[in-house]
Amino acid sequence: MQIAIVIPAFNEQHRIVDVTTRALQQAEHIIVIDDGSSDQTLTLLQDLQKTNRHLVVLANNQNRGKAATLWAGMQYAEKLGVDAIITLDGDGQHCPEDIPRFIQAARQQPQTIIIGARLADKSAIPAKRYYANKFANFWLSWAAGYVIDDSQSGFRLYPSELIRKLTPDIQRSKSFVFESEVLISAAKFGIRSIPIKIEAIYNADARPSHFRGVTDILLITRMVAWSLFRRGMYPLGLFNITIMHALKGRHSKTIGTDGIAMMLLSIVIIFLTAGLSYFYFLYKTFSMAKNAPSYIRDTEVLLLLGMRLKKNNITKLYKQRLDKADELLSSQPDLKVIILGGLTGNASITEAQAGKNYLTNKNISAERIVTEHQSRHTLENLKSAKALISEMAFTKIALLTNRFHLYRALTLAHGFKLHAKPCAAENIFSYKLSNIIKILTEAFFNHWYTTGKIYAFATKNKHMINRIS
Numbered sequence: 001m002q003i004a005i006v007i008p009a010f011n012e013q014h015r016i017v018d019v020t021t022r023a024l025q026q027a028e029h030i031i032v033i034d035d036g037s038s039d040q041t042l043t044l045l046q047d048l049q050k051t052n053r054h055l056v057v058l059a060n061n062q063n064r065g066k067a068a069t070l071w072a073g074m075q076y077a078e079k080l081g082v083d084a085i086i087t088l089d090g091d092g093q094h095c096p097e098d099i100p101r102f103i104q105a106a107r108q109q110p111q112t113i114i115i116g117a118r119l120a121d122k123s124a125i126p127a128k129r130y131y132a133n134k135f136a137n138f139w140l141s142w143a144a145g146y147v148i149d150d151s152q153s154g155f156r157l158y159p160s161e162l163i164r165k166l167t168p169d170i171q172r173s174k175s176f177v178f179e180s181e182v183l184i185s186a187a188k189f190g191i192r193s194i195p196i197k198i199e200a201i202y203n204a205d206a207r208p209s210h211f212r213g214v215t216d217i218l219l220i221t222r223m224v225a226w227s228l229f230r231r232g233m234y235p236l237g238l239f240n241i242t243i244m245h246a247l248k249g250r251h252s253k254t255i256g257t258d259g260i261a262m263m264l265l266s267i268v269i270i271f272l273t274a275g276l277s278y279f280y281f282l283y284k285t286f287s288m289a290k291n292a293p294s295y296i297r298d299t300e301v302l303l304l305l306g307m308r309l310k311k312n313n314i315t316k317l318y319k320q321r322l323d324k325a326d327e328l329l330s331s332q333p334d335l336k337v338i339i340l341g342g343l344t345g346n347a348s349i350t351e352a353q354a355g356k357n358y359l360t361n362k363n364i365s366a367e368r369i370v371t372e373h374q375s376r377h378t379l380e381n382l383k384s385a386k387a388l389i390s391e392m393a394f395t396k397i398a399l400l401t402n403r404f405h406l407y408r409a410l411t412l413a414h415g416f417k418l419h420a421k422p423c424a425a426e427n428i429f430s431y432k433l434s435n436i437i438k439i440l441t442e443a444f445f446n447h448w449y450t451t452g453k454i455y456a457f458a459t460k461n462k463h464m465i466n467r468i469s
Contacts, residue, residue: 001103002082003157004029006073008066009090013040017048022096023088024052029080031056032090033073036063067170067178078163086157088116093201094155102157105196113162113186115148116155117195125200131434132217138241139224140180144187145237147245149195151180158182162191176216177223184227238267258461262452266444269451281450282443288407289439292424294324299335300396302328303385303420305378305409306341306351314354317402320425322355325400326362328423337400338370338388340381378405379412386416398423404438408446415453 005023009016009032016032023030034042034057045057058072070087077085084106088094098116105114118125125133133152140151156179166185168178183193228234242263270278304325307318314322325337337359341351349357352371360366372388375381389397399420401409406422413420429435455461 001084001107002029002080003027003084003086003099003103004031004077004080004082005096005099006070006077006085006087007032007090008035008069008073008087009033009037009041009045010035010063010066010069011037011039011041012090013037013044015092016041016090017044019088019090019092019094019096020045020048020055023099024054026096026099027086028054029056029077029082030054031058031073031076033058033069034060035065035069036060063172065170065172065175067168067175068172070178071168071170074158074163078160082160084157084159085163087154089154095199095201098155098196098198101196102155105194106157106159109194111159111161111191113159113183113191113193114157115150115193115195116153116198117150118153118198118200128433131432131437135433135437136180136217136220139221140183141241142237143184143224143227143231143234144192145234145240146187146192147241148183148193151183152176153198154179155198156193159191162186162189165189174219174223177219180220181223184224233271235267235271239264242267259452262455263448265455266448266451270447278443278447281446282440285404285407285443285446286439288410288422289403289424289435290429292403292406292422294424294427296328296398296421296423297332298396299332299398299421301389301392301394301398302335302337302423303382303389303397303399303413304337304339304355305381305399305401305405306339306355308344309347309349309351309354310345312347312349312354314358317425318351318355319358320402321400322358324423324425326359326364328400329359329364329368336368336370337364338372338385340372340375340385342372342374342376342380344376378409382409382412382416382418385413386418389418397421401425403429404435404442408442408449411446411449415449 005027007020007023007030020030020032032045032055034045042059049055049057056076058076060069060072074085086099086102088096094116102114102116106112133150137148137151141148166182168181168185170178186192302325304321307315307321309315329335329337339352339355341355343350350373352373356366356369356371359369370388372384375384397418397420399406399409399413400423403424403426406424410420410422
């Protein structure tokens with residue numbers, strides 16, 4: 001397979017020689033385009049070009065933005081008659097030594113865009129960038145009609161045939177919209193993307209990103225919204241990334257046929273009500289998240305919902321719940337806690353056992369901790385809690401979970417006739433992007449559950465009624 005490597009560069013004097021030199025070891029055609037840099041980037045590239053006949057250096061007279069710069073490099077590469085074009089950034093965040101993996105993937109699945117996906121290791125990525133990417137992934141996946149793992153990664157392999165079909169908008173204002181728009185346009189031509197995992201490299205001395213978090217995400221969102229609007233909101237795309245993805249994914253067995261059907265019905269209702277039914281649950285979810293108390297009194301027992309472990313370790317969100325339980329148990333000697341959660345993911349201990357271990361290490365007596373080790377998600381958590389509460393004859397109950405999760409958890413608890421006071425793990429609600437995304441997601445889950453509950457009772461579906469009450 002003949003490839004060309006295209007590298008856009010703007011004020012990359014500290015990294016560009018290293019990145020280009022390493023790229024030269026991977027292919028015969030390397031095209032670096034300087035986008036009107038005001039530092040030594042172009043000079044360094046021209047010096048490097050003198051000793052490397054495989055390196056082509058192009059230069060914009062002024063800064064034209066990433067879209068125009070990438071497109072100029074792609075057009076030059078396409079004229080070389082190569083089979084595919086690989087793009088990577090010039091700031092050192094991509095590892096040129098990964099290029100053979102892209103080529104191997106392209107040989108196995110020709111006429112496919114290969115994307116270097118960085119989001120597998122959340123801890124290695126700045127939080128704002130991680131959640132902005134996840135937010136963009138959802139909308140781009142909807143518009144493209146399939147799940148895209150890292151829509152904002154610039155490390156990609158494009159089939160040359162696709163480049164010949166594209167007529168992109170490369171205005172400077174669209175700099176970071178270009179790579180997102182390509183994925184949607186490609187899907188219309190029947191060309192999809194697949195991810196390969198790559199390392200997320202964020203050097204401590206790296207220059208600030210040219211990506212303008214809020215501005216560029218809004219531009220991408222506007223482009224996607226217009227694309228969806230022109231296709232009648234593309235309900236098939238939403239169906240593919242929700243229902244069909246769930247059918248293929250690891251959660252399909254726990255969701256069940258009824259759950260998938262209710263998810264579809266919930267989406268239909270949202271469309272029929274022009275989104276008003278969803279916004280009702282968004283309001284309720286947000287109100288609970290914002291206003292729930294973080295300290296409770298006059299309570300006999302805390303119901304603490306477990307969370308999926310990561311390599312047998314508790315996650316940050318689970319730790320917040322357990323720290324709040326520790327605070328309450330330490331200040332109220334008669335209070336007990338029920339920790340709910342079985343084996344999930346690849347863990348070798350249950351969520352409940354991990355939680356108990358954490359609290360006992362905080363000097364909470366094991367006698368004050370009751371554990372349940374069978375349930376795998378919130379619905380099962382609360383069904384198990386109902387049985388335990390009845391057995392132990394508690395009447396004053398508080399449900400402890402994260403703020404974004406409280407409304408759904410309480411709604412499910414009430415469905416089991418389990419009346420509990422809300423208790424938030426966090427002292428106050430934070431308006432950071434990750435929390436906003438969680439609120440938006442939880443609102444849909446609440447809409448989905450309520451749709452299923454109303455349908456079950458309206459049709460007297462005993463199987464569904466038994467599952468949710």
